[in-house]
Amino acid sequence: MADEEQGPAPEQAQEQPQPAAEATAAAEVRPAARPRPGQAPAVPAGQREPPKPEAEALAADLAQAWEGIAFEQRFNFSDLEVTIAPQDVLEACRRCKGDSRLSFDWLMCLSGVDCETHFEVVYHLYSYRDHRRLTIRARLEDRDNPAVASVVSVWKGADWHEREAAEMFGIDFPGHPNLTPLLLEEGVEERPLLKSQPLVPIFADRPGVVQQPEGVP
Amino acid sequence: MITERRLDTVDMHINVGPQHPATHGVFRMVLRVDGERIVDCVPYIGYLHRGFEKLAENEEFQEVIIHLDRTDYIAQFNNEFCYLMAVEKLLGVKPPERAEYARIILAELNRIVSHLMFYGAFGGDAGAITPFLYAFRERERLQRLFESVSGARLMHFYFRAGGLKEDLPEGFLEEVRRILPVLKQGIDECDTLLTENEVFLSRTVGIGAISAQEAIDYGCTGPILRACGVREDVRRSDPYSLYPTLDFDVPVGKKGDTFDRYLVRVQEMRESIRIVEQCLDRIPEGPFRTPIPRYPHYRVDPGEVYVHTENPRGDYGIYLISRGGVQPFRVKLRSPCFCNLMALPAMLRDAYVADAVMVLGSLDIVLGEVDR
């Protein structure tokens, strides 16, 4: 432990400016985390690995199968990632599952992300036939009424994932058969995973014991 | 003379849980039954929700591991493994070979521990107490090994970005080598105790079957999916770490029923032993951690990554977003039980009420991971 331990090093004071918003996720090169003087700018983390041949083949298939759907693509950790508009999500997902060139039969994960300026719903797909992965990212620019069509009709496994995203972020999924709260207790109005929602520290509520002073995270 | 009269019947609702030993935690389901047959099942979860994802956003990358141990609290090493692969991908470091092998050994032993837990609890669900004692006798050997490695029996907090917390203790590998034959024998004993038992067979064979198509549609993974005959294992199909170099089989079932799920898990334990044996032969001496600047308060490059690994319960995925800095921006946990549990209503349709407990037990849910 002692060998790498540096203690409170002085250079920790220079905070990295947080990238405020990621405009056009496809082309943006975000600032590297640890720029050191005299060092070449680091490659973004996702570009360190070259794209897999399967991912490149998938990009070609996708361009054909997704005719009429506008999307931006980039390679992230050797896998393909596409960004689409929320109104195209249902059609894109239908083709992803139904089209014989793609046949993504498994929705691995569906996650909502609060990017502070907008919301994102990220679909991680997997094809058991071809053993390849695809990430679909839907950008919900409308922060007040975020909504994206439900994909439960495509994959039944999206059901609880969407319910979770709905209660945690307030994203609406029109077309979902039963969009009721899943994990939180009834009557919770807050959206816990929003970045604007602070994490309330647990304080010792017993008298006289381990009282935390103010300002301690 | 008897004339048949039509009786007016109503569906009855039966509430099971949340505090019920057969639900393996705090899980509640409402069964709608018509006589003895289940018409519909509505699962309710969230009783153990601790807000892991929110907590993780407010803590450093290193501290998140502590909470990960507490998601799937029967397969802790596997959880840590998955998360740290995500962090290492973003950091751009690779753990040294010794650490990789140590991780695989511990993860596979943890898989055996988890499956033994399933075996014991499943026997209990079927009404047999003896398997529980046999499983826990074998499990205890491994728990003591884990204690000697990490200092904790359950919440290990042992894997670190770039390797391990500290080197494997002296004599650990010899101890594993000594225990493996004993363990093998113990698993065989468990096997003879239950697998051919007619009472057990009558309670499991053909119960809660689900087709492969449906299982994939619901996002079932792990032993549930493999029991349906889909030879799908993340260690094989999307290999990570050093698994491509290791030789092991992926056992599959045929019918996708409760018994096949049980059998797949028993066979998986044997495969895990095979993997550990190979790792023991190959594990080299050397460093146990790649140095990372400012460890343990390291900064992680901005980016996002989705990593999934094969946990005992299925495909465990971590979607990690970093915006640079010491804290993750978003951690989404794709927990296998969460997705397997979604298929429960489909499995229970037209089953008997008494089988509901068996089907739920065969899913091997850990509520800490379902609710996060």
Place this chain on the structure above:
Amino acid sequence: MIGVLKGLVQTWKTHWRKPVTVQYPDERLPLQPRYMGFPGLIWDQAIGEPFCTGCQVCMRYCPTQCMYVTMQDNPKQAAGESKRRKIVETFTIDISRCISCAICVEVCNFDAIEMTHAHERAGYYPDVVPDLPQLLKMSEDFRAQRGQKPARETRDVL
């Protein structure tokens, strides 16, 4: 029927095995050397003060927020006996909340805290909140148990 009989033969064989369990309060299984119980504070015997300077880093990183630490000026530094300018004033750990995760050991810059083997600490409320002298004693007992000298030389062992 045969399957049931096979199982019965198995249990009959097991009947003659030596039991693996122990009678807990009378006998105890040995703890592993790395066992993590509750944390204790290490005493610096060379100077006669704790290693802890009360920097509160453990308090900040504690996931259950079970610690409370305050710092004071070190009187021994003024007297020229110690190099530490600051020293711990109070240190309490609510071990009913402690989860023995050892993050405090990991983040400590002075290697002043360690995981002892103390784990049988059930009790009523004020008893489960050791203060500074009790924490120091926990570590000292632990080291005496393991036959280690509670001195500076043993620091690098941990």
